[in-house]
Amino acid sequence: MRDLLILSIVGVAAIFALKRPWIGVMLWTWLSLMNPHRYAWGLAYSAPLAAIAAGVTLLGLMMTKDRQQPFQGPPIVWFFLFACWITLSWLFGMDPAGDYEQWNKVMKIYLMTFVAGMLIINKMQIMAFAWVAAGSMAILGAKGGLFTILTGGNHRVWGPPGSFIQDNNEFALSLIITIPLLHFLQLQVKSVWMKHGLTAAMLLCAAAAIGTHSRGGFLAIAAMSAMFWWRSRRKGLIGGLLLFAVLVALPMMPEEWWERMNTITEYKEDGSAMGRINAWGVAFEVAKHHFFGGGMSYQHQVFFLLYGTYETVSRAAHSIYFQVLGNHGFVGLFLFLGIWFSTYRAAGWLGKNGRKQDETKWAADLGAMVQVSLVGYAVGGAFLSLSYFDLPYNMMILVVAAQVWVRTRGWERDPQVSWLEYIGLRKPPKNASPTSDPGAYPVRNGTQ
Structure with a gap:
């Protein structure tokens, strides 16, 4: 039952995402943060749900005109x-x-x-x-x-x-x-x-x-x-x-x-804390001797053998x-x-x-x-x-x-329409401002 519910949500959202790719972003975010499929025991557990969400979102992104260039501010x-x-x-x-x-x-x-x-x-x-x-x-x-x-x-x-x-x-x-x-x-x-x-x-x-x-x-x-x-x-x-x-x-x-x-x-008396401090020292030495760092992980035994002071065990x-x-x-x-x-x-x-x-x-x-x-x-x-x-x-x-x-x-x-009209489950009123994407309408007073 749990697998069926998760697969149903993903399937429906994926269909909507092809026309309104921002819904695909929501689907990806839900799967990536909550990982609901990891609480299932059947098909949903190992199904490539995140890949499906990403795929339909990217397809929708290529087809929609309601997008902007991503570099909108210094953080980006x-x-x-x-x-x-x-x-x-x-x-x-x-x-x-x-x-x-x-x-x-x-x-x-x-x-x-x-x-x-x-x-x-x-x-x-x-x-x-x-x-x-x-x-x-x-x-x-x-x-x-x-x-x-x-x-x-x-x-x-x-x-x-x-x-x-x-x-x-x-x-x-x-x-x-x-x-x-x-x-x-x-x-x-x-x-x-x-x-x-x-x-x-x-x-x-x-x-x-x-x-x-x-x-x-x-x-x-x-x-x-x-x-x-x-x-x-x-x-x-x-x-x-x-x-x-x-x-x-x-x-x-x-x-x-x-x-x-x-x-x-009392971190000096705690082996876990001292192992962590040792790992920090190793990270610093790796950065000092390797301009690009260790890669996607510096937790290589050779680094801890070279630079470890408290211990030589590789730790995160x-x-x-x-x-x-x-x-x-x-x-x-x-x-x-x-x-x-x-x-x-x-x-x-x-x-x-x-x-x-x-x-x-x-x-x-x-x-x-x-x-x-x-x-x-x-x-x-x-x-x-x-x-x-x-x-x-x-x-x-x-x-x-x-x-x-x-x-x-x-x-x-922003045109004034309801949530249901925004996501395409209800036809927007004739006086709503038209856009290239029928789903691209904001909420009216945050209500339905």
Whole structure:
């Protein structure tokens, strides 16, 4: 039954994507973030669903006229340069043949990110993209949060198997990034029940992140919470929720969890932490001696034999910064940081300029909450390997698309039709502004 449901959703969305390729972007995002097929046990588990989503989206992209060139802002330029550098790093790396699978996986994500930048144009598409990205992660977070509550935190929460976030540490960081995006959506809905539902989703995501027993995730959620409270328009409500989490949720965690968190201040006595620091040192030495870095992975035994000081065991960096540094050298790290600095600035621009008009206040909310997410990503990423995961790049597309929409006064050219008319399930009214794509209409007042 689960396989049939997933295959049906993919099949219907794929048909729609041929005419309205932005729907294909939504389908790809759902499959890539949530990995629903990994929770099935039949045909859907091994079916090339992501390839189908990418294929129909690219076909639709070639046929539609409602697209734009992808280089709409500095973050996209930095992103393009980083993608090019990754390819050079892979070709000149330690093991191009062995690293091909990882390079291919990352390039598929990056290609679809560029495609999203070309197809996510108006407010409806931006909002739909935010709902799909945040909603996909929220479902996983709700599942993990309920598991943490029901088991009293005695068992770790893990991400979808076979995904970038299957490890407990990476899953924790992905959920922390999601919480501010859910709050952004909460600010846009009018239904009281929807607001309460999104509050519950945020709390469950936080519970799941804590339930992963990730020390890096704990530091990230602390930093994100402080930034979240500062940037929120409802400081009383957010402060109350944070106080609830501290006074009610944390004391429920088992002794094993507290012992693990205490090792943050006693890292020299923790073998795992010292192994991680050793891996950071190896990454630095690899970048120092190899201009292009080690390739898609610097975790080669020869590097740890040459440069390891604490041990010679090959380990992952568990840090977005040292992972990129070891893999792609100092130039790669510079380009990688350029993506996020420029995205943070663009989000700040939205926060400042979006408040000037009623039509753009939603964009200001988006900019503020993306900045909160980026703070969580920057802090948690210092201790977790999540350099190539889709969600941060999805946030980059959201910010750039919203910035273009605000700058070009997108609300003035958007025709007024309903959601059903927009996706083509109902014929648009005769007085709607025509476009080359019958599906390219924005939402009227966010209702059906």
